[in-house]
Amino acid sequence: MTTKDIGPKNPVQKSADATIDYVDERSGVKTGTRWFLFRNIPEGTSWFQTLGFTAMVVFGMQAITGIILAMYYVPDTRGGAYESIQRITEEVTWGWLVRGMHKWGASVMIIVVFLHMARVFIWGAYKYPRELTWVTGAFLLLLTMFMGLTGYLLVWDQKAYWATVVAVNIFASAPIVGPYIGDILRAGPEFGPATLSRFYSIHMLVIPGAIATFIGLHLYFIVRLGISEPPWSKRRLRIERDEEDARREAARERAKALPGAVTYPATWPAKAEEGVR
Amino acid sequence: MKPADKKAYDRDYALAKKTGKPFFPYAIFKDTIVAGLTIVGIIVLAIVVQVEVGEPVNPATTDFVPRPEWYFYFAFELLKIFANQDVLTPVIMATFMVPNIMIILLVVWPFIDRGPERRIWKRPFAMGMIVIVTGMLCYLTYLGANSPAGVASQGLPVGGLDEAGTAGMQVFMNNGCGSCHMVAGVGAPGPGPDLTNFGSKGWDEAKQIAWLKAPNPPMPSYASLPPADLEALATFVNGLGTKYK
Numbered sequence: 001m002t003t004k005d006i007g008p009k010n011p012v013q014k015s016a017d018a019t020i021d022y023v024d025e026r027s028g029v030k031t032g033t034r035w036f037l038f039r040n041i042p043e044g045t046s047w048f049q050t051l052g053f054t055a056m057v058v059f060g061m062q063a064i065t066g067i068i069l070a071m072y073y074v075p076d077t078r079g080g081a082y083e084s085i086q087r088i089t090e091e092v093t094w095g096w097l098v099r100g101m102h103k104w105g106a107s108v109m110i111i112v113v114f115l116h117m118a119r120v121f122i123w124g125a126y127k128y129p130r131e132l133t134w135v136t137g138a139f140l141l142l143l144t145m146f147m148g149l150t151g152y153l154l155v156w157d158q159k160a161y162w163a164t165v166v167a168v169n170i171f172a173s174a175p176i177v178g179p180y181i182g183d184i185l186r187a188g189p190e191f192g193p194a195t196l197s198r199f200y201s202i203h204m205l206v207i208p209g210a211i212a213t214f215i216g217l218h219l220y221f222i223v224r225l226g227i228s229e230p231p232w233s234k235r236r237l238r239i240e241r242d243e244e245d246a247r248r249e250a251a252r253e254r255a256k257a258l259p260g261a262v263t264y265p266a267t268w269p270a271k272a273e274e275g276v277r
Numbered sequence: 278m279k280p281a282d283k284k285a286y287d288r289d290y291a292l293a294k295k296t297g298k299p300f301f302p303y304a305i306f307k308d309t310i311v312a313g314l315t316i317v318g319i320i321v322l323a324i325v326v327q328v329e330v331g332e333p334v335n336p337a338t339t340d341f342v343p344r345p346e347w348y349f350y351f352a353f354e355l356l357k358i359f360a361n362q363d364v365l366t367p368v369i370m371a372t373f374m375v376p377n378i379m380i381i382l383l384v385v386w387p388f389i390d391r392g393p394e395r396r397i398w399k400r401p402f403a404m405g406m407i408v409i410v411t412g413m414l415c416y417l418t419y420l421g422a423n424s425p426a427g428v429a430s431q432g433l434p435v436g437g438l439d440e441a442g443t444a445g446m447q448v449f450m451n452n453g454c455g456s457c458h459m460v461a462g463v464g465a466p467g468p469g470p471d472l473t474n475f476g477s478k479g480w481d482e483a484k485q486i487a488w489l490k491a492p493n494p495p496m497p498s499y500a501s502l503p504p505a506d507l508e509a510l511a512t513f514v515n516g517l518g519t520k521y522k
C-alpha cells in the first residue's frame with residue numbers, strides 16, 4: 001500500500017492551517033512576519049547593537065507598569081494624588097515594586113537611549129542611507145527626557161513639586177517665548193491643580209503616543225535599510241586589506257615600468273608602507 | 278557623500294547582507310539577553326533601593342531645597358555658569374542659544390557629517406565632538422549632584438513682616454524664587470544673587486514690578502502673575518534687609 005501525503009488528518013490542525021492561510025491571503029501577516037524575522041543581517045553584528053532593542057523593551061516595561069499605576073493613581077491635588085501614591089506604595093499588593101520599577105525604569109531608559117545613541121554616533125551608523133533613522137531617534141531622545149520631566153511631578157510630594165518648579169523655570173527663562181512656554185506648562189501663571197492635570201495628560205497620552213509613533217518610524221527605517229555592519233567587521237577588514245595589497249601591487253608595477261633613474265624614488269611609497277607594516 | 282560613494286556603499290552592504298545571517302535567531306538572541314538583564318537589573322534596583330513617599334506638597338515652605346531630576350542637572354548648572362552676565366547678548370547666547378544649538382546639531386548631525394568614512398580612527402573630528410560633549414554633560418551633571426545644596430528651613434527667617442510682607446513672602450516661596458536666590462541664608466546659592474539686603478538698593482515698587490515682568494535671562498519672567506501678587510512680591514523684595522530683616 002502506498003502512502004500519499006494528504007496533509008494533516010487532525011481536523012483541528014487542518015482548520016487552524018486553513019484559518020492562518022485565510023488571514024494571510026488577506027493581510028499578508030505570515031509573509032510579513034517571515035520577511036521581518038528571516039531577513040538577513042550582516043554577519044558579526046555586535047553586542048553594542050542590542051541597545052536599541054533594549055531601549056524598546058524598557059519602554060514597553062514603562063508602558064505596562066505605567067498602566068498598572070494608572071489604575072490606582074488619582075490626578076487630583078486636593079487630596080488624591082499624594083494619597084493615591086501613598087496607597088500604591090504602602091497598601092496595593094506589589095504596588096511598591098511596580099512603582100519602583102517605573103521610577104528606576106525612567107532613569108535606566110535615559111541611560112540606555114544615550115548609550116544607544118553613542119554607539120550609533122561612534123560607528124558612523126547615521127551616514128547614508130540612515131540619516132532619517134537618526135532624525136527619528138533624536139526626537140525619541142527628546143521625548144524620553146520630556147517623559148521624565150512630566151512624570152516626576154505626578155508623585156506630588158515636596159521633592160517632585162520643587163524639582164518641577166525648577167525645571168519649568170529653566171524653560172521659562174528662555175528669551176521671548178520663555179514666558180509662554182512657562183504658562184503652557186503650568187497651565188496658568190502658577191502651579192496648581194490644572195498643572196497636575198496637564199502634566200498627567202501629557203505624560204499618559206501625548207508623549208507615549210508620540211514615542212510609539214516615532215519608534216514605529218524608527219523601526220520601519222531600520223528594517224527597510226537593514227542594520228549597519230560594524231566598521232571593523234571581519235569582512236570589512238578583509239576588504240580593506242585586499243584594497244591595500246592591490247594598491248601596493250600597483251605601485252610596484254608602476255615602479256617596474258619606469259626606466260632606471262626614476263625607478264628608485266618611485267618605489268619609495270611602497271617601501272615606506274612596507275616599513276610601516 | 279558623492280553618488281559614486283553611495284553606490285559603493287549600497288553594493289558593499291548588499292554583499293554584507295548576502296553573506297550574513299538571518300535576524301532570527303542570531304540578532305534576537307543577543308537582544309533578548311541584554312534586554313532581559315536590563316529588566317532584571319531594574320527589578321533588583323527597585324527591590325534594593327525602594328521608592329519612598331516624601332512629604333506632601335506644601336508650596337508655602339522652603340524646608341526643601343528645590344532641585345531638578347538628575348538628567349536636568351546639566352541645564353541648571355548651565356544657568357549658573359552663565360548667570361550674572363549683562364544684558365542680552367552673552368546671556369541669550371549662553372542659556373538659550375547653547376542648549377538650542379545643541380538640540381539642533383543633534384537633529385541635523387547626519388546632514389553635517391556626510392563623508393563616507395565610518396572607521397573610528399579616521400574620523401577625529403566626530404570623535405573629538407562626542408568626547409567633548411559627553412565630558413561636558415558628565416561634568417555638569419557631577420557639578421549638579423555635588424553643588425552646595427542650599428539651606429532649607431521652614432519659612433524664611435525674616436522678621437518684621439506686616440500683612441503685605443507676609444503675602445509677598447508666600448508668593449516668593451510659591452514661585453520657587455528660592456531655587457535661584459538666597460534670603461537670609463535660606464535657599465540656593467545661585468544662579469541668582471543673594472537678596473538678603475536687596476532693600477538697601479532702594480528700588481521702588483514700579484521698578485521692581487517692571488523687573489519681575491521683564492528680567493534679564495536666565496531669570497524667568499513673572500509677567501503672568503496676578504497684579505496683586507506682583508505688588509505684594511515687590512513690596513516684600515524691596516523691603517528685604519530694611520523693613521524685613
Ligand code: HEM
Binds near residue numbers: 053055116140218228
Ligand atoms: C526610545 C528610544 C529608541 C529606541 C526604542 C530605538 C530603537 C532602535 C533599534 C531597535 C535599533 C536597531 C539596532 C540596535 O538595536 O542598535 C535602532 C537603530 C538605530 N537607532 Fe535607535 N532607538 C532609540 C533612540 C535613538 C536615538 C536617540 C538615536 C540617535 C539620535 C537613534 C538612532 C538610530 C540609528 C541611526 C539606528 C540605525 C543604526 C544601524 O543601522 O546601525 N535611536 N534603534
